[in-house]
Amino acid sequence: MRNFDREKIIQNTPNDFPLPPEFINSKVPLVLEIGAGTGMHPINFSKSRPEMRMIAIEKTSDRFGKFKRQYDKCPQPQLLPVHAHAVSWVAHNLVKNSVDQIFILYPNPNPKKQDLNKRWHAMPFFGHLVDLLKPNGKIVMRTNEQFYAEEAESFMSAQWGLYTKSFEFLDSDVPEYKTLFEKKYLERGQRCYEVIGQKII
Ligand SMILES: C[S@@+](CC[C@H](N)C(=O)[O-])C[C@H]1O[C@@H](n2cnc3c(N)ncnc32)[C@H](O)[C@@H]1O
Numbered sequence: 001m002r003n004f005d006r007e008k009i010i011q012n013t014p015n016d017f018p019l020p021p022e023f024i025n026s027k028v029p030l031v032l033e034i035g036a037g038t039g040m041h042p043i044n045f046s047k048s049r050p051e052m053r054m055i056a057i058e059k060t061s062d063r064f065g066k067f068k069r070q071y072d073k074c075p076q077p078q079l080l081p082v083h084a085h086a087v088s089w090v091a092h093n094l095v096k097n098s099v100d101q102i103f104i105l106y107p108n109p110n111p112k113k114q115d116l117n118k119r120w121h122a123m124p125f126f127g128h129l130v131d132l133l134k135p136n137g138k139i140v141m142r143t144n145e146q147f148y149a150e151e152a153e154s155f156m157s158a159q160w161g162l163y164t165k166s167f168e169f170l171d172s173d174v175p176e177y178k179t180l181f182e183k184k185y186l187e188r189g190q191r192c193y194e195v196i197g198q199k200i201i
Contacts, residue, residue, distance in 0.1 A: 001159065004124040006091045013088040019055075023080060026098065028053050032132075033103040034086040034120070035059075039067030041105055041179045046079035052100070057082045057089055087125050090132070099132045102139045106181035109145045119148065121155035130160050133199040141195045142178065144185040149193030162197030169194070 023030070031049075033042050033056040042056035056079065058064040064083040071081050082089055110118040120126055121141070129139060139162070143149050149166060156162040168191050177183035185192055 001122075001127075002124055004128040006128065009088055009091040013085075013092070015089075015092040017082055017084055017089065019093040020080065022077075023053050023055065025053070029100040030098060031055070031101045031103070032090070032094070032099050033057065033105070034090075035104060035107055036067060036081070037063050037106075038180055039070055039081065040177075041103065042067075042079055042081070043070060043076070044178075045103075046076050050076070050078055053078050053080070055080045055082055057084055057086045059083070059085050090125075091128070094132050096131045097134050100134055100137050102129055102133070102137075103141075104139065105142045105179050106144065106185075107141070107148075109143065109148045111145065111147070119151070121152040121160075126155070126160060130162065130197075130199060135199060135201045137199050139197045141197075142182065142192060143195075144181075144190050144192045146191070146193065149195050153195045153197075156195065156197035160197065161199075163200045164195065164197050166193060166195040168192065 029052040031052050031054040033054065036042050036056035036058040039056060042054055046052070046054040058067055067081055071079065104120055107120055116122045139156070141152050153164050153166050157164045170191055171186040171189065174186065177186065182192060
């Protein structure tokens, strides 16, 4: 696989929303969420972990608008909602060995065979995400697609050198829903999957 070309992304895209300085502090744990949708997970996660800083990125205006309206009802200074394309924003703003945990929850599966390069774990950008992790840092993915979970675990381990764990769950197994998509899938009776890749160095 080709390497992620951070310099090219930086040259070709503007940095419309730079990282605020209070989010640059290596002593405070940093969490990143990619594809945050309407923000249910980042709002709840960051409320329950106020000692961490969290950046949650969503690219669509519609979903980000709902996220931001929800956030504005009860702003949390430790959570930064970002309206951007995650690849560009992350390339501009985050540096190696700075992130403790990355969430990618219910990404669009792009299931066609020829769309492998659109699935996060198979993109050169995923190698950049691994570089951003601190030692022992984790990437947590959730999906309702078994093929996606199996493929993600296989890439995390064989391509990206992460130590992996995975499990599956049904509606009756979870005390609360993490995201709106999770709620929709579990309420329909579907099985969901979590895959965790940990950077062991
Ligand atoms: C299927 S939705 C899941 C949303 C949320 N995580 C949930 O589970 O409810 C996937 C989300 O990822 C967002 N997304 C996809 N590619 C993105 C990118 N490159 N940067 C930021 N967000 C992205 C989409 O706009 C969409 O809101």
